Amino acid sequence: MRPARALIDLNALRHNYRLAREISAAKALAVIKADAYGHGAVRCAQALADEVDGFAVACIEEALQLREAGIAQPILLLEGFFEPQELVLIEQHRLWCVVHSMWQLEALEQANLSQPLTIWLKLDSGMHRVGLHPDDFAAAYQRLMKCAQVEKIVLMSHFARADELDCSCSAEQVAVFEQAREGLDAEVSLRNSPALLGWPDVPSDWVRPGIMLYGATPFEQAQAVAARLQPVMTLESKIISVRELPAGQPVGYGARFVTERPTRVGVVAMGYADGYPRHAPTGTPVMIDGKPSRLIGRVSMDMLTVDLTDLPDSGLGSRVELWGKQVLASDVAAHAGTIPYQLFCNLRRVPLLYLGG
Ligand SMILES: *Cc1c(COP(=O)(O)O)cnc(C)c1O
Numbered sequence: 001m002r003p004a005r006a007l008i009d010l011n012a013l014r015h016n017y018r019l020a021r022e023i024s025a026a027k028a029l030a031v032i033k034a035d036a037y038g039h040g041a042v043r044c045a046q047a048l049a050d051e052v053d054g055f056a057v058a059c060i061e062e063a064l065q066l067r068e069a070g071i072a073q074p075i076l077l078l079e080g081f082f083e084p085q086e087l088v089l090i091e092q093h094r095l096w097c098v099v100h101s102m103w104q105l106e107a108l109e110q111a112n113l114s115q116p117l118t119i120w121l122k123l124d125s126g127m128h129r130v131g132l133h134p135d136d137f138a139a140a141y142q143r144l145m146k147c148a149q150v151e152k153i154v155l156m157s158h159f160a161r162a163d164e165l166d167c168s169c170s171a172e173q174v175a176v177f178e179q180a181r182e183g184l185d186a187e188v189s190l191r192n193s194p195a196l197l198g199w200p201d202v203p204s205d206w207v208r209p210g211i212m213l214y215g216a217t218p219f220e221q222a223q224a225v226a227a228r229l230q231p232v233m234t235l236e237s238k239i240i241s242v243r244e245l246p247a248g249q250p251v252g253y254g255a256r257f258v259t260e261r262p263t264r265v266g267v268v269a270m271g272y273a274d275g276y277p278r279h280a281p282t283g284t285p286v287m288i289d290g291k292p293s294r295l296i297g298r299v300s301m302d303m304l305t306v307d308l309t310d311l312p313d314s315g316l317g318s319r320v321e322l323w324g325k326q327v328l329a330s331d332v333a334a335h336a337g338t339i340p341y342q343l344f345c346n347l348r349r350v351p352l353l354y355l356g357g
Contacts, residue, residue, distance in 0.1 A: 003238035004269050004350045007324070008039050010047040011356035012215055012230035017048055019228055020209040024196055029076055031192075031210035032066075033058035038275070038347040039214055039233060042069040043354055049073060056208055060086050060095070067093050076120060079130065080104050087111045098122050098156070100130035105140055109147055116151035119144055120189065123180050125173040127160035134180040141184050154206060155181050155188045162194035163218045170195065174202055194218040197225045216329050216340035233344060234324025235276070239288070241267040242308065242315050251305055252297035257282050263296075264308040268320045271302040275346035276322055277336035284335040287321040288314045 021028045030052050036044040045055055045066050054074035057063050059082065063075045076096040081087060084107035090097050091113045099105050100122040108119070121141060124131030132140050144150045157177045161169045177190065189206035191199065196207050198219065211218050215231035243265050251257045251265055259265075266288070272278040276299055284295040286306050291314070297305045308314055323329040329340040336343075 002269055003236075003240075004274055005236060006347060006350050006352050007234040007236065008043070008352050008354050009230070009232050009234070009356055010043070010354055012232045013039070013044060013047055013213060014051070014356075015230050016213045016215055016232070017052065017209070019225075020193075020196055020207060020212060023200070023225055024191065024204065024207045026191075026204050026207045027053040028207045028209055029054045029056040029074075029189075030213055031056045031078075031208055032213075033062060033078060033210070034345050035062075037210065037214050037341060038344040040352050040354075041066060042071070043352075043357070044213075045069070045071045045073075047357060053206075054096070060089055063093065063095050064089070074118070081107070084111065087113065090117065091115055096120060099140070099144070100132070102132070102136070102140070105143060108149055109143065111149055113149045116149055118152045118154070119150050120154045120156045123155065123157040123177055125157040125176040125180070126169065127158055127173070129158075129160075131157060134176055137180040138182075138184060141181075141186070153186045155184060155186050156206075157190055159190070159192060159195050162192060162199060163220070165198050165219065165221075165223070170199055170202070197223060211341055214340075214344060216344070218339075220334065231323075231325045231328065233329070233347075235270070235274075235322040235347070235350070236324065237268050237270040237320050237322065239266040239306075239308075239314070239316055239318045239320060240269050240303075243267075253300060254298055257297035257305075261309070264311075264315075265296065266306045266308040266314070266318070266320075268304050268306055268322075269302065270304055270320070270322055270350075271300050273301045274349045275343065276304060277332070277338060277343060277346070279338070280332065280336040285327050285331055287324075287326045289318045290326065 032041045035041045056076040080098040096118040098120045122131040187205035191204040191207045193209050193212035215229045217226035245259050245263050249259045278299045282296050296307050323332045333340045
């Protein structure tokens, strides 16, 4: 059996969820869209079901998968519906629904529902992706209040740059939000992971942690609260071949790496078809039998190569951690010019093994 696999530590997931609630003193929707950022949405939802205030996903397909697995907690559709026909299922499965555009508001007003819905009305406070314009926000709220299809309204917005701790732009977005919701008597939700970890004064009756649940920091620099997160996923494999090369020998596709000294090269069963980033350069950290080493040469589809020269006790069959509790996914991502979000979401082919279920 191929030794590549991803271990998913559900105790760490629960620890991170509790940390989100503890530091925010708010209700927390566990964001498990995109198959829980590659961690397996159903298993993650089951692990959190006893304590969670609710879940958030990107679309109705993701929500129905959870309902089919018996998840009964509230589930918020972060982009609402894509077609008005979805409202039937939204009602039937008691899903919470974001309204981010006027066309959704109009479709909701015209829908024929027998039970009213919980609506999260989204403001564009500066990200300029989805959300209502600040000038339209209060009027949209009043329309929803009058709408027989609506039972409860939560006001929300999303940050564009909350991971930049020295930037005033998040405070500006909060100011836009505060002005737009002036006089509206409803709960609010602003904070995603970086805002939750880094912006303690931002109001939020509901927080929406995503990446922090999986134990990865959204920040490029060290941050005190993020240091308390526990990595959930460990991507690991084994050395399947070893060779000794003299100095001056190329390794792998494109001869991107040429040995500078006599080198012991280890071949690991892990490649970009598993989601390991092809753009990770020579020098990207790995752990081999618990000791630090580095990637060398180009990542192939099914294999990659590491430097064993300074690890004489390691060789065929040695355990390699690509990311996890020792090699942080955020470090690998920084080397590869991406973010831990994308590393996790790109995971494929490797079996997921759950611990602490
Ligand atoms: C994905 C998402 C989140 C979670 O973001 P993280 O940075 O992973 O915490 C929160 N809110 C909305 C609207 C999202 O789309």
